[in-house]
Amino acid sequence: MVVVSQPALDHFSPIKTCKPTASYFSGIPVVDLSNPDASSLIVKACEEFGFFKVVNHGVPMEFMTSLESQAINFFNLPQSEKDRAGPPDPFGYGSKRIGPNGDVGWIEYLLLNTNPDVVSEKSLFIFRENPQIFRSAVENYVSAVKKMAFEIVELMADGLGIEERNVMSKLLRDEKSDSCFRMNHYPPCPELQALSGRNLIGFGEHTDPQIISVLRSNNTSGLQICLRDGAWVSVPSDHTSFFINVGDSLQVMTNGRFRSLKHRVVADPMKSRVSMIFFGGPPLSEKIAPLPCLVVEGEESLYKEFTWWEYKKSAYQSRLADNRLGLFEK
Ligand SMILES: C=C1C[C@]23C[C@@]1(O)CC[C@H]2[C@@]12CC[C@H](O)[C@@](C)(C(=O)O1)[C@H]2[C@@H]3C(=O)O
Ligand SMILES: O=C(O)CCC(=O)C(=O)O
Ligand SMILES: [Fe+2]
Numbered sequence: 001m002v003v004v005s006q007p008a009l010d011h012f013s014p015i016k017t018c019k020p021t022a023s024y025f026s027g028i029p030v031v032d033l034s035n036p037d038a039s040s041l042i043v044k045a046c047e048e049f050g051f052f053k054v055v056n057h058g059v060p061m062e063f064m065t066s067l068e069s070q071a072i073n074f075f076n077l078p079q080s081e082k083d084r085a086g087p088p089d090p091f092g093y094g095s096k097r098i099g100p101n102g103d104v105g106w107i108e109y110l111l112l113n114t115n116p117d118v119v120s121e122k123s124l125f126i127f128r129e130n131p132q133i134f135r136s137a138v139e140n141y142v143s144a145v146k147k148m149a150f151e152i153v154e155l156m157a158d159g160l161g162i163e164e165r166n167v168m169s170k171l172l173r174d175e176k177s178d179s180c181f182r183m184n185h186y187p188p189c190p191e192l193q194a195l196s197g198r199n200l201i202g203f204g205e206h207t208d209p210q211i212i213s214v215l216r217s218n219n220t221s222g223l224q225i226c227l228r229d230g231a232w233v234s235v236p237s238d239h240t241s242f243f244i245n246v247g248d249s250l251q252v253m254t255n256g257r258f259r260s261l262k263h264r265v266v267a268d269p270m271k272s273r274v275s276m277i278f279f280g281g282p283p284l285s286e287k288i289a290p291l292p293c294l295v296v297e298g299e300e301s302l303y304k305e306f307t308w309w310e311y312k313k314s315a316y317q318s319r320l321a322d323n324r325l326g327l328f329e330k
Pocket of ligand 1: 090098099100101103111180182206207208209210279315316317318319320
């Protein structure tokens with residue numbers, strides 16, 4: 001991976017690029033939520049990849065398409081209007097800059113909080129300044145996706161043989177749950193492809209800090225995952241399905257049995273990618289530690305004790321590609 005340096009491309013700098021060589025990966029586990037074996041398939045996928053695709057999820061297609069078109073309307077607004085909803089604090093509209101520590105990407109986005117307890121001026125401003133239909137589309141979509149996320153973590157608990165099947169879902173259901181929602185837009189960039197034969201990195205490699213992330217995109221691919229051998233492979237897009245990522249917190253709660261997966265997004269040179277991700281996190285005061293029933297006798301926690309607030313604070317002092325969990329390993 002290099003940084004584009006030709007003067008003609010200066011306005012892209014310092015966004016990283018990569019060769020468009022990642023191959024499409026056909027081995028992504030697919031879980032049909034109506035399959036009676038869904039719980040064991042989910043556990044297997046989380047152990048092997050920390051990533052899987054969900055079909056027969058029950059989220060109405062209409063919620064997905066209407067939010068997508070609202071997101072497109074927003075991203076099509078004049079730059080000066082979008083900028084009124086920024087800069088992100090971390091909520092709000094952001095362009096190219098990701099997080100507070102110098103990460104950049106070929107991206108614009110809206111980051112919203114989903115916890116009514118947290119008063120985010122930026123989120124309120126975005127809802128106030130956009131048509132009611134925008135707010136309704138976000139609310140319908142987020143509430144349907146949350147429900148699916150609850151079901152998935154309950155199936156995980158079943159598959160792990162945990163008696164208290166709501167041990168994880170209660171954290172996401174909690175009214176103080178620190179979850180958030182992000183809409184990303186990766187504009188096409190044909191000039192760069194033509195000049196250098198390379199693609200721009202839209203969202204640099206990282207793991208998600210929360211418990212679980214639920215991603216949906218339009219039919220433009222670009223999401224890549226890093227396999228165990230370090231190879232980056234492309235995830236074929238499927239606008240009717242959801243993709244689930246194990247987050248760092250779930251890795252800790254399973255004492256490393258599930259792995260949070262490194263992923264990134266490479267912008268398509270010709271087509272816009274629009275994605276929307278729900279990040280399910282616990283309440284800020286929640287201790288993140290291995291679930292006692294998953295630590296067998298004689299085994300120890302691989303991690304120091306910390307709360308989600310402590311982890312989040314540390315994450316916001318890190319760069320995207322940093323190994324955030326490393327600081328909390330014993
Ligand atoms: C560079 C950063 C952006 C991020 C906060 C951080 O300091 C490190 C983690 C990043 C991440 C990745 C997953 C989600 O998109 C996100 C909202 C999150 O919770 O952690 C972002 C943060 C962000 O964009 O604010
Ligand atoms: O936009 C995407 O497809 C994924 C983005 C992502 O990984 C994130 O926002 O954390
Ligand atoms: Fe992510």
